[in-house]
Amino acid sequence: MTTARNLAFVACALLLVVSVSANDWSTFRGPDRTGVSTETGLLKSWPAGGPPLVWKAEGVGRGYASLAIFGGKIFTLGDGTTADDPDEYLMSYEEQTGKFLWKTKTGPAWNSGNSAWQSSRSTPSTDGKMVYVVTPYGVLVACEAAGGKEVWRKDLKAQFEGKKGDGWGFSESPLIDGDKLICTPGAEEATVVAFNKTTGDVLWKASQPETRGAGHASIVISEIGGQRVYVQLTAGGAMGIRASDGTVLWNYPIEQTTAVCPTPIIKDDLVFIAAGYKRGGALLRQVPKDGGKIDVEEIFPMKNDLANKHGGVVRVGDYIYADSDDAGIPYCAQLMNGEIKWKQRGSGKNSASMAAADGHLYIHFADGTMVLANADPAAYKEVGSFQIPGTGDRPSWAHPVIVDGKLFLRENNEILCYNIKE
Numbered sequence: 267m268t269t270a271r272n273l274a275f276v277a278c279a280l281l282l283v284v285s286v287s288a289n290d291w292s293t294f295r296g297p298d299r300t301g302v303s304t305e306t307g308l309l310k311s312w313p314a315g316g317p318p319l320v321w322k323a324e325g326v327g328r329g330y331a332s333l334a335i336f337g338g339k340i341f342t343l344g345d346g347t348t349a350d351d352p353d354e355y356l357m358s359y360e361e362q363t364g365k366f367l368w369k370t371k372t373g374p375a376w377n378s379g380n381s382a383w384q385s386s387r388s389t390p391s392t393d394g395k396m397v398y399v400v401t402p403y404g405v406l407v408a409c410e411a412a413g414g415k416e417v418w419r420k421d422l423k424a425q426f427e428g429k430k431g432d433g434w435g436f437s438e439s440p441l442i443d444g445d446k447l448i449c450t451p452g453a454e455e456a457t458v459v460a461f462n463k464t465t466g467d468v469l470w471k472a473s474q475p476e477t478r479g480a481g482h483a484s485i486v487i488s489e490i491g492g493q494r495v496y497v498q499l500t501a502g503g504a505m506g507i508r509a510s511d512g513t514v515l516w517n518y519p520i521e522q523t524t525a526v527c528p529t530p531i532i533k534d535d536l537v538f539i540a541a542g543y544k545r546g547g548a549l550l551r552q553v554p555k556d557g558g559k560i561d562v563e564e565i566f567p568m569k570n571d572l573a574n575k576h577g578g579v580v581r582v583g584d585y586i587y588a589d590s591d592d593a594g595i596p597y598c599a600q601l602m603n604g605e606i607k608w609k610q611r612g613s614g615k616n617s618a619s620m621a622a623a624d625g626h627l628y629i630h631f632a633d634g635t636m637v638l639a640n641a642d643p644a645a646y647k648e649v650g651s652f653q654i655p656g657t658g659d660r661p662s663w664a665h666p667v668i669v670d671g672k673l674f675l676r677e678n679n680e681i682l683c684y685n686i687k688e
Contacts, residue, residue: 291335291669293391294439295621299486299529301580303623303668307688310626312638312650320672320683322655323364326357328375328385332665333674333681334439335361337394339411342676343386343401345375354386356399356409361670364683368414376402376435382660385678387437387482389665396463398447402435404428406449408466418466422451426459426471431479431501432525441485441496443509450498452480458498458507470512478502481526482576488532491554497530497537504530504539506552506560516562518550527576531586536565538581538601540574542591547572547579549604569604571597577619578665580627582641587627592617594631598643610646613637619665628668630675632661656680 295301309317327344334341338361345354347369354376355369377384390399397411404422409415422428422436428451430436440449447463457474461467478501485498487509494509503519520526523545531538540547546568553561575592581601590597590609594616597609612618614631621628622641626649629637634657638650654662656677664676671687 289670290337291333291667292393293334293442294332294389294484295529295578295665299484300531301578301621301665302582303621305623305668305671308624308626308671309638309686309688310649312652316636316650316652317673317684317686320685321364322683323359323366323681324679325366326676326679326681327355328660328678329676330385330387330663331676332389333667333676334390334392334397335667335669335674336392337411338362339367340674340681341390341392341397341411342681343372343388343390343399345386354401356390356397356407356414358397358411358414359681364681370409370414370416372399372401372407373403373405378435379433383434387435389439391440391442393442393463398440398442398463400436400438400440400449402437404436404451406440408447408463420461420466422449426451426456427453428456429453429479431481434525436480437482438480439484441487443487448485448496450480450485450500452477452500457500457505458485458496458512460512472505472507472512472514474500474502474505474514474517476502478522483527483529486530486532488535488537488552490535490552490560493554493558493560495552495560497532499526499528499530499539501526504537504550506562515560516552518562518564520545520568528574528579528588531579531581533581533601536601537562538579538586540572540579540588542573542575544570544573544591546570547574547604549601565602566604571606571609572599572604575617576663577617580620580622582622585643587620587622587641589618589620592632594618596620596627596629596639596646598646600643607643608646612639613648613651616661617663619663621666621668623668628666628673630662630664630666632663634658634662634677636666636675654682
């Protein structure tokens with residue numbers, strides 16, 4: 267009887283651990299970087315004015331960084347958090363209440379270029395023990411998640427000759443994979459670098475031939491022919507890197523464009539990439555070869571109709587959903603051939619950041635309009651929308667987050683938490 271009770275207790279404990287882990291959103295676009303949440307039992311429609319607001323946290327400062335949520339804590343990046351302090355900070359808040367926990371200075375604010383485009387942009391990544399972020403100036407900072415104490419930092423430009431393929435600062439979210447932390451300096455000899463996540467020691471460097479520098483995408487993981495392969499999209503195109511030693515397995519160059527932002531989408535051996543400014547989207551297949559080599563085949567080349575600037579692409583089943591460049595016109599396309607199923611203007615205006623959960627799309631328009639729409643290839647149908655408070659002064663570009671039956675939004679100086687549980 268005692269053994270049976272013990273086994274039942276262990277089973278329940280394991281189920282609890284699994285459920286808690288499944289609800290974490292530990293990096294940009296979630297733990298697998300798809301922008302798709304595993305949450306279920308969410309509202310099928312929203313009341314007028316939107317779902318109930320649970321809490322609002324102020325003082326986050328300027329920024330387009332989204333949120334990382336892990337172990338009951340929220341992490342984000344912002345600058346100008348107080349009237350007399352313009353610098354940039356990595357910050358932590360309590361998930362349940364929005365209570366401020368700590369902040370650690372990462373460096374000066376990003377004040378280059380158009381004033382509406384300035385400020386912080388990288389979403390932190392965390393494993394619960396440490397939290398990592400890349401500043402717009404290309405400085406990789408590692409801090410303790412519990413209290414924010416800085417442990418180490420690397421200057422990707424000064425130490426690795428890093429460069430961007432555009433003039434808008436670094437915005438990648440570092441990838442945590444086991445004991446490794448991987449990011450993209452964008453240099454000729456160090457396009458992608460793997461560090462020991464505890465010490466910051468360099469484990470390997472991967473070089474993309476004739477690279478144009480880092481884009482804004484974050485690295486994703488694929489498994490091909492028994493090998494773990496990191497896939498990244500730089501300003502020069504897509505690349506596949508053997509995770510164990512940094513060997514570049516394949517390259518897929520793209521024509522130069524103003525900026526390359528969307529994170530690649532992985533489905534089994536497939537890789538979907540997109541770029542904005544009318545560049546388009548393409549579908550590739552990774553093919554294992556003898557000797558541990560991997561080739562990449564083009565299923566279809568860059569199609570202009572599939573362009574996406576920086577709102578991101580989500581895959582639900584056999585279909586992909588995204589904004590048409592930054593027009594505020596969401597589209598649905600069949601993954602395998604790129605055929606457009608529908609393309610329709612939404613309730614909001616300008617660029618739309620997108621996430622998905624429980625059969626629905628969560629679309630965050632740049633004018634501060636938040637929309638719930640059916641993830642349905644048959645037609646675009648909105649089943650809820652509201653205007654997020656405090657928007658309008660600057661674009662609403664931060665990607666939405668769906669965790670624990672809640673919708674989390676970053677709106678410059680504020681984080682807003684909504685209850686979307688059915």
